[in-house]
Amino acid sequence: MxxxxxxxxxxxxxxxxxxxxxxxxxxxxxxxxxxxxxxxxxxxxxxxxxxxxxxxxxxxxxxxxxxxxxxxxxxxxxxxxxxDNDNDQGQDDMEIVYLAFKVFDMNGDGFISCDELENVLVKLELWDASRSDVDYCRSMIRAYDTNLDGKLDFEEFKNMMLLTT
CATH class of the missing domain: 1.10.238.10 (EF-hand)
Known part of the structure; x- marks a missing residue:
């Protein structure tokens, strides 16, 4: 997926x-x-x-x-x-999720911030750049931010992806 x-x-x-x-x-x-x-x-x-x-x-x-x-x-x-498509499907899914995480983690610090999330969504044309609704972005992150640090680590991102696909 x-x-x-x-x-x-x-x-x-x-x-x-x-x-x-x-x-x-x-x-x-x-x-x-x-x-x-x-x-x-x-x-x-x-x-x-x-x-x-x-x-x-x-x-x-x-x-x-x-x-x-x-x-x-x-x-x-x-x-x-x-x-090379005879790999285990679960492993393939995790590798794809990891690749997606790397795309969103633009500064490579191991976390997805609100700014990074917004930047990628704008590039994919899934977010109106003129809108700049920071509260909406924060609420998207907050929904899966289990340790409440205001950003998503890989495990939180993985859980989000598994629940939304």
């Missing part, structure tokens, strides 16, 4: 699909990956996909493959990830 709920991934896909044809092109996909800190060249995308665009199911498959590659599990780049 992706670290972001299927509903949110579908919303991201729809926002990327500017002409509403049910497909996203390589440039749109590359923009999304860059915005969350995953660096791939257009050549790598073209080589892996062997097509000019993706439908939603292909987008999900690609997302899971990139998650595995970024975690360092795959040999041979993105294409190696596609061939």
């Amino acid at each position: 992706p670290p972001i709920s299927s509903k949110d991934l579908h919303r991201i896909f729809k926002k990327l699909d500017k002409n509403c044809d049910g497909l996203i092109c390589l440039q749109e996909l590359n923009w999304l990956l860059d915005s969350i800190g995953i660096q791939l060249t257009m050549e790598e995308l073209e080589s892996f996909l062997e097509r000019p665009s993706l439908d939603f199911d292909e987008f999900l498959f690609f997302y899971e493959s990139i998650s595995k590659q970024n975690k360092g599990e795959c040999k041979g780049g993105v294409a190696g990830c596609v061939q």
Whole structure:
């Protein structure tokens, strides 16, 4: 299961699909990956996909493959990830959750602050940047912040992801 709920991934896909044809092109996909800190060249995308665009199911498959590659599990780049899919599903889920945590933990301190949460949600176009509703952001964190320190550690984030997917 992706670290972001299927509903949110579908919303991201729809926002990327500017002409509403049910497909996203390589440039749109590359923009999304860059915005969350995953660096791939257009050549790598073209080589892996062997097509000019993706439908939603292909987008999900690609997302899971990139998650595995970024975690360092795959040999041979993105294409190696596609061939290495006989891992235990529970382990795969935890690795994806860990990768998502690293995306949100922008400063690498092992915690997700309100500012970091807001920044990533803005980049994914799931948050209106002009809104800047700090109380709403804090309430999102507070809902899963079991030690009440005002930020999420990995265990708290993992529990949130397991409850919302």
